[in-house]
Amino acid sequence: xxxxxxxxxxxxxxxxxxxxxxxxxxxxxxxxxxxxxxxxxxxxxxxxxxxxxxxxxxxxxxxxxxxxxxxxxxxxxxxxxxxxxxxxxxxxxxxxxxxxxxxxxxxxxxxx
Amino acid sequence: xxxxxxxxxxxxxxxxxxxxxxxxxxxxxxxxxxxxxxxxxxxxxxxxxxxxxxxxxxxxxxxxxxxxxxxxxxxxxxxxxxxxxxxxxxxxxxxxxxxxxxxxxxxxxxxxxxxx
Numbered sequence: 001x002x003x004x005x006x007x008x009x010x011x012x013x014x015x016x017x018x019x020x021x022x023x024x025x026x027x028x029x030x031x032x033x034x035x036x037x038x039x040x041x042x043x044x045x046x047x048x049x050x051x052x053x054x055x056x057x058x059x060x061x062x063x064x065x066x067x068x069x070x071x072x073x074x075x076x077x078x079x080x081x082x083x084x085x086x087x088x089x090x091x092x093x094x095x096x097x098x099x100x101x102x103x104x105x106x107x108x109x110x111x112x
Numbered sequence: 113x114x115x116x117x118x119x120x121x122x123x124x125x126x127x128x129x130x131x132x133x134x135x136x137x138x139x140x141x142x143x144x145x146x147x148x149x150x151x152x153x154x155x156x157x158x159x160x161x162x163x164x165x166x167x168x169x170x171x172x173x174x175x176x177x178x179x180x181x182x183x184x185x186x187x188x189x190x191x192x193x194x195x196x197x198x199x200x201x202x203x204x205x206x207x208x209x210x211x212x213x214x215x216x217x218x219x220x221x222x223x224x225x226x227x228x
Contacts, residue, residue, distance in 0.1 A: 033216070033217075035219075040203070040222070040224070041221055041222065042116075042118075042205055042219040042220050042221040042222050043156075043205070043207075043219040044219070045216045045217065048216065088155060088156070099146065099161060100146070100158070100207075100217060101158065102148075102155045102156045102157075102158075103155060104154070104155045105154075105155050107153070
């Protein structure tokens, strides 16, 4: 079964603003990953944070992980219209080798 | 990065027919691949783990006789939706784990199945 709720389900912002998406999960994890999906397309890996890490940066992305609360957040700074997409967190460790369980996703719309 | 392809990208079929979807790792070998389905504006639901040279492992609630998976080589896994019905209409996505410690997965572009 899927685990993880993402909050918010949809987010609409203006270009230049920051976007924060949250993800919660239920079981122990080895790592948590964030993926991006443009409408009707496959997923693109954004960033991975291991269970012993608390924060990670990649360009305009900042991910935090709180294993005590079983939650993670993805921050996109200085958003652009091209950031418009759905963003999913996925946990690895719930069942086996590289098996990812996805959260519900956040649909982000960035308006010019 | 590694590339995973899917074929076809879109398929429309009549109820009762079977549809085969291919997932290929183009520049790397994948002993394991994963199949997901995704309903509109929803998340990805893991259907099964495809294992090269052995039987697939299905998630709870997924009918193995309905969704036949074959992983005949290190670069190809196929998903066959048998006796398709309109409720099988969905977006089907495959993925393959990359090499090394990054634990990154590479996703195919997806196949949109519409059953009339």
